[in-house]
Amino acid sequence: MPIQILPPILANQIAAGEVVERPASVIKELVENSLDAGANRIDVELEKGGCQLIRVRDNGGGICGTELALALARHATSKVATLDDLEHIASLGFRGEALASISSVSRLTLTSRTAGQHEAWQAYAEGREMAVTVKPAAHPVGTTVEVLDLFFNTPARRRFLRSEKTEFAHIDELLRRLALSRFDVAINLKHNGKLLRQYRPAQTESQQEQRVVQACGAEFMQAALRIDSEHLGLHLYGWLAPQPLTAINEVQYCYVNGRMIRDKLLNHAIRQAYSECTGTSFQPAYILYLELDPHQVDVNVHPSKHEVRFHESRQVHDFIVQVIRQALQTAYSENAPDAVFSGIEDAAPDYPVSPLKNRATGQHQYSAPTGGYSSPSGSQLRSYGQLLTSELPSIPVSREAGSVAAPDNSDWPVLRLIQQRYLLSAQDDTLYLSDLVAIQSLQWLTQCNASFNEGLIAQPLLIPQRLDIARPHEWLAEYGIWLQKLGLRYNTHKNKQIIIQAVPALLRQTDMASTIPAMLSLLERYPVALSHQEWHSFIATWLKLPGLIPHHYSMDSARSLWLWLQQNVADWQNNTQLMRSVDLTNILEVFSRD
Ligand SMILES: Nc1ncnc2c1ncn2[C@@H]1O[C@H](COP(=O)(O)OP(=O)(O)OP(=O)(O)O)[C@@H](O)[C@H]1O
Ligand SMILES: [Mg+2]
Structure with missing residues (x-):
């Protein structure tokens, strides 16, 4: 067969294959067009699950009569004009294909009026070349698209349509998704003459x-x-x-x-x-x-x-x-x-x-x-x-929501986070300042020390990271048992390079390009055979390496640490490395002199 340019209807039908799968996909494209046109009311009407009729009417900006034919042409859009526009798309549509595709597999009419026009116009495309006929019509400002007999000319597609009930269920689900995307727009759905869904505009919370x-x-x-x-x-x-x-x-x-x-x-x-x-x-x-x-x-x-x-x-x-x-x-x-x-x-x-x-x-x-x-x-x-x-390791939470008993700290309330690192709390008349870095270090130390037997949990990285390790792969293999226990999973790459696949939670949010090599350098000082004692010694030194423990905390992270402290550390109130009372004597003296 010689190479030839396809007639427009066939080109459009091929494009429709990707976009127009069933009535719900037609409605998606039409409602998105209405949203792009600034409508705040959209009425969708269906007959027979959308297989016989889909009508989408909106009160958006409309299309002027002179552009109506273009709206049905392939690669015609008002939403992007340059490559630059394509790089920051602000509308739902941008391909300029939907109407052309839909009209190539159905009997589509497009009726519209803009605020600047006295009369509305109606367009439909016909034949192999999809020549568009435009004639005057009656319509308020806005647009109505009517799609009859979807897939009437593409029997293969038509055979894939399911029962009216199933197609309606798809449409219902689609409109639910759309209704949740724009609370400010009223969306109504009628099926076989019955109003079945009415999403009213929702302004307040x-x-x-x-x-x-x-x-x-x-x-x-x-x-x-x-x-x-x-x-x-x-x-x-x-x-x-x-x-x-x-x-x-x-x-x-x-x-x-x-x-x-x-x-x-x-x-x-x-x-x-x-x-x-x-x-x-x-x-x-x-x-x-x-x-x-x-x-x-x-x-x-x-x-x-x-x-x-x-x-x-x-x-x-x-x-x-x-x-x-x-x-x-x-x-x-x-x-x-x-x-x-x-x-x-x-x-x-x-x-x-x-x-x-x-x-x-x-x-x-x-x-x-x-x-x-x-x-x-x-x-x-x-x-x-x-x-x-500043991310915290997950504090152990029970599998059942809400079953973690929060300590009764109402008599020791948290007041404020200072310099994103210190937590100010109060008990009776005394103010206390806790160092979140110290608490966080203690938390890791406790958790890592307790993990000797089962090792640290390896958390997969969504995007594996390539790393230069400045050591031959044999070196890593020698320390395999350590790395396994530390929760580091990797594939070897080029000489002295590895692809990190999973890391322990402790490393997950750090700058791995520096924290992992630092960890390996430290590891080098330990024998390859791993013992309980060496594990503890390694963990204690490892946690002191720069970049490992965050120095900035959000209030929520701070509160989680505060809870952990109270639940897990004996005599935490008297541990001066973790917290100290704030001496108010001088201030109180000044006040009492006034
Ligand atoms: N309901 C509507 N109200 C106003 N203008 C519309 C409406 N529907 C379509 N148009 C106009 O017709 C043009 C073509 O619509 P079509 O859906 O084919 O393409 P698109 O929305 O630009 O891109 P996409 O193919 O990604 O949907 C739109 O760019 C828009 O200018
Ligand atoms: Mg569109």
Whole structure:
């Protein structure tokens, strides 16, 4: 067969193969177009599970008559114009393909009116060349797309359609996901003439919670923990349930800059945080929104636009793990699953938790997040690294949420974090200052010393790290038993290089390019045969190496350490390396003289 250019209808049908799988995928594209057009009301009507009719009507900005034909053409979009636009996509659509694809596998009409036009226009495409006919019509400002007889001309596809009930279930689920992405937009769904779903606009926090109940059920909302945490341009907020739910419906929704996505990296981060905190692998339930500078995320990964790629994937992953882990730990240790978690705050004085920021508008900022985002600079990233090094090892939590008994420290309240390192607390009339670095070192020492038999747990790295070790691989093999016990897993690479696959929790958030070589240098001083005594001696020296114990703590990490101290260290009140009373004599004397 000679090489030839395909007729437009065939090219579009091929493109449709990737995007238009079933009625729900058509609705996804049409509703996303309505959202991009700024609509705040979207009505979806279906006949026979969408196989016979799909009608999506919105009150957005509309398309002017002269551009209507273009809207149905392939590679025609108003959303990106240059390569630069593609690098910071702020809209849900950008490929300029959806309408052309859908109209190549159905009978599609597009009717629209802009505010500047007196009359509406209607367009439809016909024939091999998909020539577009445009004629006047009646329509208020906004757009209606009608899709009849989906796959009427592609029988192979049509055979894949399931029963009306199954197709409706897919559409229902899709609209649930979309409704959770834009609380400010009213979305109605009619099937075979019956109004079945009505998501009203949700402005206030309680209205938003009602929408969540409507979409995901009351059980989720009752169990859910709210999170809202922002750091260096990464903003994670939403709800998550600390315990497994009994409801059959899965509640696992993730959005990046308002786009619903399924992403391996985010899933991995969420699962890791849950499994670290609960020790089990139950199906977590969550609705999470991640917002970041659009420059930092590539959405042009797959035609379905369901996947994204983060430029700083490791930072994003670790940020999510940390926020969720801390939220869960807070919930478990307080036995208060409905507590509001405020995430990473460098020196949050508002113990125990600060209120959730009001996100009443539900508006996603597709442009730079408020506060003016700029790409993190090198020093910001370093300070982000420091923030991560303030990460605590998980304090042992019971497998059952809420069953960790928090000590009754109401008579010894924590007051404030000072210089991100010292914790100010009070008992009766005495103030105490505790050194978090000393407590953290003691915690590691206790945990590592106790791990001689089973060794430190190796935590897999999402992104394995290549390292220059300045030693031949045989050297590593000799110390194999040590490295195994220390929780270091690696593959040998080039001469004197290894690929680190897993590390102990202690190293996970450190700068491994320096902490691992330092650890190996220390190890060299020990005999290859490992004994109990050498293990203790090694651990004690290792923990003193620079870069290992963080010097900056968040209030939540500080509180976890404070709890650990009280639960695990005998006579902690009198250990002057850990804490000291603050001498107020001089100040009180001055006051009494006045
Ligand atoms: N409901 C709507 N309201 C206003 N304009 C619309 C609407 N639907 C489509 N358009 C216009 O038609 C163009 C083509 O839509 P289409 O969905 O085919 O492509 P896209 O949204 O730009 O990209 P993608 O293929 O990724 O969805 C859009 O760029 C937009 O300008
Ligand atoms: Mg589109």
